[in-house]
Amino acid sequence: MSEFDGRVVIISGGSRGQGAAEARAFAAAGARVVLGDVLDAEGEQVASEIGAAARYHHLDVTDEAAWCHVVERAEADFGRVDVLVNNAGIVQFTHLAETDVEDFRRVMEVNVTGTLLGMKAVTPALRRAGGGAIVNLSSISGMKGSANAPAYTASKWAVRGLTKAAAVDLAPDGIRVNSVHPGVIDTPMVRRGRDPAEILERHLPKLLIPRLGTAEDVVPVVLFLAGPGAAYITGAEFVVDGGWTVR
Numbered sequence: 001m002s003e004f005d006g007r008v009v010i011i012s013g014g015s016r017g018q019g020a021a022e023a024r025a026f027a028a029a030g031a032r033v034v035l036g037d038v039l040d041a042e043g044e045q046v047a048s049e050i051g052a053a054a055r056y057h058h059l060d061v062t063d064e065a066a067w068c069h070v071v072e073r074a075e076a077d078f079g080r081v082d083v084l085v086n087n088a089g090i091v092q093f094t095h096l097a098e099t100d101v102e103d104f105r106r107v108m109e110v111n112v113t114g115t116l117l118g119m120k121a122v123t124p125a126l127r128r129a130g131g132g133a134i135v136n137l138s139s140i141s142g143m144k145g146s147a148n149a150p151a152y153t154a155s156k157w158a159v160r161g162l163t164k165a166a167a168v169d170l171a172p173d174g175i176r177v178n179s180v181h182p183g184v185i186d187t188p189m190v191r192r193g194r195d196p197a198e199i200l201e202r203h204l205p206k207l208l209i210p211r212l213g214t215a216e217d218v219v220p221v222v223l224f225l226a227g228p229g230a231a232y233i234t235g236a237e238f239v240v241d242g243g244w245t246v247r
Contacts, residue, residue: 012037023035023050025223027053064117126175134177138179171234179236184212
């Protein structure tokens with residue numbers, strides 16, 4: 001019997017990169033997965049590759065009604081919801097003095113409000129299932145200051161704090177809430193058209209493990225926090241950064 005047999009997992013930002021890798025890994029571990037994203041063609045492709053254990057639904061994480069629809073569809077298609085992975089996020093790099101207020105608000109809307117709305121929408125379904133787990137994807141930028149990323153850094157600190165507040169509020173319902181803080185992970189969002197070798201060269205002096213991270217480095221931590229092995233863990237933060245924040 002696989003670890004997630006009979007479990008249903010909702011993953012935001014599931015169309016590519018880390019989210020798609022999480023969806024494939026949960027399905028391989030026996031779960032049924034519901035992917036939400038705004039990248040419809042890519043999301044449909046990932047769900048198709050996974051097969052009958054997956055569904056894709058369009059999801060703008062800043063839209064509360066869209067979140068409610070995804071949760072409703074998950075229960076209608078698979079009977080329950082056991083896990084939410086708040087994976088969706090955006091990044092913007094600008095110096096503080098050059099940061100546009102509307103751009104700042106957009107990053108906060110997606111990264112913070114989107115995380116809140118996901119947890120709010122899924123809580124009744126998790127209660128109906130008898131409890132469950134929420135895993136929020138933050139960043140090492142939620143553990144330290146990051147240059148030229150005021151909006152992103154603020155948003156990821158907020159996700160870290162929101163996780164702890166949710167862990168307190170949802171504990172009576174048997175719902176565990178934890179955050180994962182990846183470092184420089186080789187995904188489309190991090191690459192933004194750049195060569196991975198260039199990214200590695202820039203960050204190598206900060207890394208104790210001298211390579212870029214991959215989605216496959218982060219995924220096992222997400223699955224662990226969502227599964228029975230983490231039954232006594234809530235309100236915690238797990239750093240996956242090749243040792244960057246140790247120095």
